[in-house]
Amino acid sequence: MTDSTELRLAAERTALSWRRTCLACLIVDLLLLRLVVAEKWDPAALLPGIASLVLLSVAALGYRRSRRLRLDAGGSATGTLGAVAIAVTVAALVIAGYVIARPIPPG
Secondary structure, eight states, X not given: OOHHHXXXXXXXXXXXXXXXXXXXXXXXXXXXXXXHHHTTTOGGGXXXXXXXXXXXXXHHHHHHHHHHHHTTOOOOOHHHHHHHHHHHXXXXXXXXXXXXXXXOOOO
């Protein structure tokens, strides 16, 4: 294999990885929205709603990065990785806050 082929295959694997990340975020997003609707839009359900919006932004960033890699635009992923790391951390903190604020009822 030539170096250009290896680089192209690496970019393809990375693009597929970003696409899987995007899909996973959308699935978790739908589950969080289901929780918000099940809570009948209770103010406490705003936390999962906020986490849902944050994960939606992660999905959008992942889609954008995947698209750039597929179009051979490439470039550095530092900005995307930093934004995704911050967004996932915020979503995790918001979900943890919801779990602490609203513990699971017994039974």
